Amino acid sequence: MTAAPRARVQRRPVHGVLLLDKPLGLSSNQALQKAKWLLRADKAGHTGTLDPLATGVLPICFGAATKFSQLHLDADKTYETVVRLGVTTSTADAEGEVVDTHPVDCSAGQVVEVLDRFTGSITQVPPMHSALKKDGKALYEYAREGKTVEREPRTVMIHDLELLDMQLQGTEPFLKLRVRCSKGTYIRTLGEDIARALGCGGHLTLLRRVQTGPFSVDQCITVEALEAMPEDQRLRCLLPVESLLPHHAPVTLASDDAARFLSGMRRRGHWPDHEQVAIYGPPTDTRRAPVLLGCGHTQAGELIPGRLLSPIEIQQILETAT
Known part of the structure; x- marks a missing residue:
């Protein structure tokens, strides 16, 4: 008798950071794949491996957050x-x-x-x-x-x-x-x-x-607790993408400058020099807070792009915020 085929999980765009309390015995990749499956996310990565014999803080980055995961490899x-x-x-x-x-x-x-x-x-x-x-x-x-x-x-x-x-x-x-x-x-x-x-x-x-880095085990959730939640509640466990940029100096651009910056163009302004800058666009009708566009640095009054979110990613984040 042939076993019934397993139902395929319908993946979806998910953006944010899940702080997982990795259990004993699971590799970092196994924990990542488990969380990715539970959230039905189409893209995920982590910020550095944790031994299978170790437990504790494992930040898992979804969607646009994966663009900034490299920053946390250098974290204490x-x-x-x-x-x-x-x-x-x-x-x-x-x-x-x-x-x-x-x-x-x-x-x-x-x-x-x-x-x-x-x-x-x-x-x-x-x-x-x-x-x-x-x-x-x-x-x-x-x-x-x-x-x-x-x-x-x-x-x-x-x-x-x-x-x-x-x-x-x-x-x-x-x-x-x-x-x-x-x-x-x-x-x-x-x-x-x-x-x-x-x-x-x-x-x-x-x-x-x-x-x-800035993430402690007190903020983490276990795999068991995540499994026990309804699916929509799991998404509420995610921290926003900008939580990966806590020490970046914030710069908020007006709509015209934001659009040009997202296309990779440098902008000029009265900004002091900073090696790490988080760049935001203006609030929208559906989101009162500024919208993260990406990161970069400022030098000699010029805002220079680094890692940027795509317009599609920004739109998806705005849609889930409504």
Whole structure:
């Protein structure tokens, strides 16, 4: 007996940002595809991957918002993590095989001293179990083949390293840390390096991203909550596209200038120099707030286009705002 074909989902234009609390076990792409299916969106992307073993803030960009997702790849991130001391694994997390064990005999004072050493500008060797590519191939692919390849150390910035809790005695000694860091920081490597500096080794048993750029986990929605909602209510969970531009200086153009700017023409005006500018058109009959046109920069009194929304995207956003 042939199974009935699955009904095709009717895709539609959706524009905005969904702050998803990514669950344990899902890859960033799996979480994106799930959200895309639930909203029936025809275009989506995210602002940087989060490990399957990590949970927390995953901004998903729909439609016109995908044009600005690249801006958030450079955003600082904040994580909470638990480092299990005394046990080293092949992957620096709980998924790997145990490769070494050591007694934990460090003191609280030594922990504080070591954490101080890992604050500020530090160098890391990217882990073999990572998506970083070498010769066109992801490092984790080499690792699955049992190969180790040379990796260049990278400089990252640990802005803040806070000790939330610790247990240095008992059968499962651990450190619980809160880390605010620059892009490209490998928290598994950081935890492993801290544990090695304490003389006992260790691995991550928990990793949760609690903030990326301006977005915090308190603003996020779970996949389960999204699934339980009626379809029209899911759309109300979206933040506007301009939420991706919180630090851009706003410039609002009159109708004629807005139309010319959208065609890619520079405009002249009395604007101070800004490297990042969010450009808006005037309010419309259906929308009281100015309408986002795109981003760019100002220099010597000239407004220079960067990433622009298309007239179709702007019209679709206005229609959903009515």
